[in-house]
Amino acid sequence: MKNSTISYKRHRFPQQTIANAVWLYFRFPLSLRLVEELLLERGIVVSYEAIRRWGRKFGPAYAKQIRRRRPSHRDVWHLDEVVVSIAGRKYWLWRAVDQDCSVLDEIVQSRRDTKAAKRLLIRLLKKAGMPPKRIITDKLRSYGAAKRDVMPAIEHRAHKGLNNRAENSHLPLRKRERTMQGFRSAGSLQRFISIFSALRNLFVTPHHKLSALATHIHRIRAMAHWKVATGAVA
Incomplete structure (x- = not known):
């Protein structure tokens, strides 16, 4: 480097x-x-x-x-979303991790629907440069609808019990959220997580x-x- x-x-x-x-x-x-x-x-x-x-x-x-650094070539993506309250308003943090729990991408959005899930998948494909072998999500139907539009040939497993990697990836941010007493805006949250997750990927x-x-x-x-x-x- x-x-x-x-x-x-x-x-x-x-x-x-x-x-x-x-x-x-x-x-x-x-x-x-x-x-x-x-x-x-x-x-x-x-x-x-x-x-x-x-x-x-x-x-x-x-x-x-x-x-x-060379991007992750792990071929299974675990996707999940978590609600974050900012100034009394709900936002959704959408995140994707690989098999090693390294964060592939994350995006703050105001909705929890197919359009938001589709935006995450498109960003992931652009960053990775190639589709995964499989994506694993919870049972939110928006993932299935978005996958059919963006990567219809990719295997999709929708099962809450299989998605512990993505769900557990939210815990470090929750801990920081308490320390910081919340975030001031969606933009400040997006800026913070882009740095926070890059360091976690490097050091964890x-x-x-x-x-x-x-x-x-x-x-x-x-x-x-x-x-x-x-x-x-x-």
Whole structure:
């Protein structure tokens, strides 16, 4: 992978500090004020508002660099949707994961219907570049209708018991949602999850790597990739 081309011009803090602050905030269930406190313990005096601005400015660029890794070639897609309340209004977060529970794509939409399911499938096909062998969903009929329009030849299994991977993939975001006391808008949720899921895909150990040594090696490689992606290589 080539070195990051992210520019840190006109920022008085070094790129390593900025990248570390963004990593702490999106990787762990920490509030902005807790990240501010952790940095202070290391002798870095920075406000939580500055950390917020760093996340908003550099987070999408970091996620884009991370996603330049070779895309998943796993051939089974697990799809699910979960409701998120924002300012008293219901939105639906549609998500697709592969066999290793890596997030393939996710999109915030105001509806839970065939049009919304179809939009998710079209985005997935565009990103993956090829259709899957099989998709697995719950029994929401919108998935079947959308599949018939977008990928009619693909096998579709609609069974709640088979879709635990997708359903469990919502749990980390739910935890963050509580820490952040909710989201302010659908746009802020979409921006957050695009960064949050990119970091989780990079750092969370795939389910088939269960030994302590494999987990340790995976984390070392993930951190090395993160430093290259952010340009924070010492």
